[in-house]
Amino acid sequence: MTVPTTTGTFGASARWLRRPRPCHDPSARLVCLPHAGGTASAYAPWAARLPARVELITVQYPGRQDRLAEPCARSVPEIADALVPALAPYADRPLYLFGHSMGGLVAYEVATRLEAGAGPDPAGLFVSGQLAPHRSMPSPEALDDATVEAEARASGWSDPMVFDHPELRELVLPALLADVRAVLSYHCGDPVRLRCPIVAYAGSGDPGDVPAELSAWGELTSGPAAWRRFDGDHFYLQSQEAELIADILARMSN
Template structure:
């Protein structure tokens, strides 16, 4: 099964944007982006194993392994300049993907890290060790999942294994020395995000020798659901591509 979903293929677009979802998320989160972003950008969203149309594929339990598998699958995409956008767990994975791409000589043109503490300042969260009600409570707090729907026992049985896996993957992640980025990094957060504050987000500047920018938008952890147009405008500006006519 393919690792990427591209809702609007654009053979003539000079730039590709590869988007990495949050914990418990899937490629569908980015489905509408293609219609709202510049025609000069082709959007691809990563579909992690173990969910949606990859429900039958084995979950990946280690961030480093997952990043390597994503990079291997990206080989057909790096014939054009590639930018990376990751939200929450996806931001840290995007960072690891960026390091691997740079080491292979295919450095991304930009890394956008959304709603996440930097890879070397992860904190000590242990949501994956909670019972099911505790995991659902965290999802409700962050605002990314309909908690009412997860009261359905059958839905819980389907969804919670990969949600818990994702929380374990990112909460056991440990930053390791290795390739240091020299690409531009932009961090975007919501001003009321309980997961990351502005001071923590600013430390993303420490992982690159390239230019750094920090943007704070109104909203919580999933600020980008309501501020999608602002996020896309920031991406278009940073990539210096034409806006949607």
């Protein structure tokens, strides 16, 4: 594969991607996509748990932290469309995709684009805390700010302090609401069946991620599929970080 060297491609990479511990000669790269309202820095501690030759790439959505001045993305496909060219300079080594919650949908959409010819096939797709695209339906309600905020509060997408502290609301809430709206409006009526392996994860206390829902991800690949639940709620990956990363690395080495 010829690695793109255009200014536009590397400009997109600089905007979208963060490399907490750059590796000159990695054997593989793990691309991590955050949940609604999340940031690339949430995955930065993972770098210390990865082998030296597995490079961590974290994704920064617009409208937060160092991209605060940029407009938020309006949909999951819009994010995936922008990410694929941003990942092109790093596709010379096997790319594994991990996405939690909204990040799982974005990771799936990125994988479909790569396998459709936008890049080399991903080496594996890891999804966490998210229903399979063909099992989730767009919200029938009008997605005004009040409805989206209520959903964000109820689902545990963010610390309640975000909603009650004026300064935090101003900094964080626009991105959170945009992301939740993107998830609630997401619809994949005719899902693409991938070729790469898929592994689905969830917390045992996350009511939407029962075994039947986790195993549904296996319907979206012609390759190997597996699922695993960890102790914890929707954000189990914070308390189970070491165990989750160990499981991901074990599957990457198979």
